[in-house]
Amino acid sequence: MNELKELSIVGKRIPKLDAAKKAMGRAEYIQDIKLPGMVYGKILYSKYAHANIVKIDTSRAKALPGVLCILTGDDVPKKMKMGFYKDNPPLKKGKVCSFRDEVAAVAATTPEIAKKALDMIEIQYEELPGIFDPEKAMQPDSPLVHDYHKTNVLNLPWKLHYGDVEKAEKESAFVVEERFTTQWVTHCCLGTSGAIALFDSNNNLTIHTNTQIPSLAQKDFLESLKAMGIENKRVRVIKPIIGGGFGSKLDSYAYEHVAILLAHACRRPVKIQFDRVEEFKATSTRQPTIIYIKQGCDKNGKLTFRDMRMVLDNGAYTSWGATTPSVMMMPITSLYRVENVRYEAKCVYTNNTYSQAFRGYGNPQATFAIESTLDMLAEKAGIDRVQIRRLNRNQPGDVTPQGFKISSCGLSECIDAVEKEMVINGPKEKGIGYGIASLIHVGGGARIYKSDGCGAILKMDDYGKVDIFTGGTDMGQGMDNITAQIVAEELGLLVEDINVVHSDTDVCPWDVGAHASRSTFVAGNAALGAAKKVKAVILEEAAKTFGVSPDQIVMKARNIFVPGDAEKTMTIDKLLRKVHFSPQGKMLMADYFYDPDNENMGKDMKGNMSVTYAFGAHGVKVKVDEETGKVTVLDYVAAHDVGRAINPLLLEGQVYGGVLMGLGYALTEEVVVRDGKTMNANFRDYKLFTAKDAIKIKAPVVETYDEFGPFGAKGIGEPGCVPTAPAIANAVYDAVGVRITTLPITPEKVLAALMEKKKNH
């Protein structure tokens, strides 16, 4: 394809721009920032999952030398609420509804004094019966988590029905039905959460905080200020380098609002820095699910319908976890061609922890059920597992029942790529099995919010250097590189000529945030738009100088020239100076706001959520130890349709990291919650894979060139962890004939299933 021609900068394996700084230990994370006069805040959490707060006595703590300020729920303005349901005040008053409920906060001159002061706050509770099972919480006689809400079931619109599922089921040759559950897992960012809030003399707020959404966080904090009675002031959000995001920082957290309250109360910069236990207990998890699914096909294996119902444990408060059904709908309606689809999800309050966004945003949960039952269906229908996927695959030009317009689609090529590396249906030894699963994900932004835009401001200096101020956020994934490579490519410069400034709301334009695998596509297009505007001016000026028309001029490797004419060439910086230092001179600057041409979902949940969609297929070979039930991954192929690889090095990094995260989800990771209490709040008991567990992952890249993407690219941030769990579950079934329907697939579950199977034979 002509569009995939070799380029100078785009497509190159350029190391991450800030890697050297990080390799030298010179990158500053929130942990490393100390401001003059800074004091330390700490939060006291609830001792109960559900209790009335009868009395709080802070007098002893207040008397402790070094304590500057103590706040309780009484000190929080009534309208200061967090989350999209606005049901979560940063400090609770009257009642606690989960163990992570914040009940008091202290600012003190040292972290030790702050901690000591927390221990001296006396709280009298009156314990209430808790409810921890979302299906039980839906019963009319269940205790209420929030009395004012009248029911534990949230009023959310997660419901769709396209075609006629009942009719299609009747007409299906084969139908399978199953119940799946997925667990709490958590992001485990190596750098724990933290924020520093400070007010200037005019009551303007600056907050340094670990966030993936500087602009939306700014809005949240402005609302908090307004609730505090501080109106028409400025909020500056600065995100330092962060030790991982993965979706965990898509909402503002209580600690950020508490830091603001404390900073305002004691007129000092206040830092709240989580330790690892807090990170496990007081930040949010991936949304757990209970999934009921039915899928059917005709006698040839063509999918006829898909019927899914989910119950989501919302926890005690509502953050983005409760909106994950909006993305679950995507694989449910649009992974493979299926005309008749029904889906309903209920989010239910419990006294458990509440969930947040997490890489994949609901997609891994839904795909686990869909792809597991697809294998069951193939078996029932007597059709080859790969064949059923090929038969039903999405294709370019499709419009799915939910109204997604599939522009480019490399699903077929991805399945080819998996099969090239791995014989899914080949002969195998005892205990060895192969699994395959596919994915669809947003690849061209995702219109969840009213705007899906990103701004970019670009300026060039007299020396051929560029500063680009982007709304995009880098959290280690490489938004900075993608921006720099796109700009350098467009302007004929080198990557080192581009300085990417991001994550500071005082200088960077608006952006909806680093989520939905959208940075390459949306921030990339914003940067490209700004670069094109500047380029047009440069070409116009060069055209005057060279006496040719702009379309005859090329910019490359810091030079601007007319090909084939040795006379008409100069360095770009020289041209810039010429343009600047002439009568009526010009500095080259441009801004661009890119808002993708995608649609919010309508009442019927229809709408083209993303400009383009990413596809992929994963294949895995496992060995199951039939005596211990332990599953070992022997080989893994993760093929992805990425449109075009802007930077293959970083792209592979996203895939490898996503896959291992997905393997943890499939096999070992689980936040163990007992009666609302997190039992494994440490890295020893929360089983992340170690380097010793690492596997070689093959990551073939399928380039389809998407016409809307910057240089043809689509997003790749999340897909790596989407189909891993079902691929593993399918491989385990292939190996030993047991179908595990609850994640994670622990040795004990596999062994129990094997025993059960033996009993029944």
Place this chain on the structure above:
Amino acid sequence: MRLPQFNYTGPDTLEKALDLLSAHAQDAKILAGGTDLLVRMKKGLIAPKFLISLKALNELSYIKKDKNAIRIGARTCLADIIASDLVQKEATALSTACEKVGSATIQHFRGTIGGNILQDNRCFHYNQSAFHRSGRQACHKDGGKICYARDESDRCNSTCQSDGATALMALGAKLVLVSKANERTVALTDFYTTDGIMPFAMEPQELLKEIVIPVEGGKSSYQRLAYRSAIDYPIVCAGVLLKASAKKDTIDDARIVVGAMGRSPLFLNQESSSLKGKLFTDTAAFQKAADSSMNSAATFAVHNVGATLEYRCAMVSEMVFRALQEAAAAASKA
């Protein structure tokens, strides 16, 4: 995360260390590698006033062989044990066990064999942050009167997850304990109380000086099950020692030990005896002993590790069986 305050001393002779221990016995803790002790201090599980560091006590770091025993100084690093050909050959189970501990950075270079044996018993409900524990009644080990691992239990049911101790007990190891006034040798099997609060039958002024492993020509194996390859405690583990008869084809003596189930590693006398006189190829006898081990160990199973009891019990059998097979294979090759 900071440590609570304490006073530090780093005696450079054993004598000085014992003097200090004698003077501060009730308020002092011995610091060897620190990978267990300092973590417990950070979690607020203990707050000793004095730490007596063995850092400078090089005289307790050695691996040597005399007549019929390997002698290992208590402060010897796990890394040194792993690197020892002598241990690898004559006490294979210990070598394997040390390799499985934690990870290179933490345990191999810092963890000591003495510290590994003397690591405190653990429980899913007890080894938690101070804040986690503060929101409930204290358990036995935390100074209270209840047990979260076993309902109605009148004592602490925390478990010994030491890889080293399980292997050493299988090897028939003895410990040399010294105090200012006394030195005594105790078989590892007799070293444990039946209480998880203070699992070791050891006086506060006593120091573990040496581990003595008899070498009588047996072959040993250590097997453990964990969810991942590093930074993990065993869910279940087993150590086995098999000694050949003069004719080399039958078992003259066997020792089967199961770890991470009880308050101490469990030496299973009856199951061990059952193998006497059996052929090294008698896998049916191994399976029988393994299944019987499961039944014996099952009585100790409580909810103190994050895995189901059914699974851990089933795995006792599997780990013992695997250890027996491996040791038998080694013995028949020898």
Place this chain on the structure above:
Amino acid sequence: MTIINFKLNGDQIEYEIKDHWTLLHLLREEMGLIGTKEGCGNGECGACTVIVDKLAINSCLYLAVDADRKTIETIEGLASTDGKLHPLQQSFVDNGGIQCGFCSPGMIMSSKALLDSNPNASEEEVKHALAGNICRCTGYVQILESVEAAKKHMAGGGQS
């Protein structure tokens, strides 16, 4: 208060410390060497790995007082004074071994301790040496590639 003397990245240092300080606290909070990170504080993640007398250790579980008379290397001491990266650092940069970067200093120090003592470490030995260093971004693939490439480079006389 105790006074300790130790060698830090080639410089002889004398420092007055408190007994209960960890080496991590001394480096980060007192001396301002922020390159060594705290990820968990309990020896479970390896972000705080430094080299003491040639061995990689978790500085969160190492008392500062025990640093007396020791030779300590931290991430800040790896690059040469003219800013040229150590081959391991360069390799992590070039091979995608760094994403968010929080584990990187510890990961690089563990790798250095290994390659200094065992320049021909096998893949298994590398995995073993890095098993105590948790990374959430990379899936370890490019980290292992980085160490492998650095190993080859250093063996080829490419020591900076």
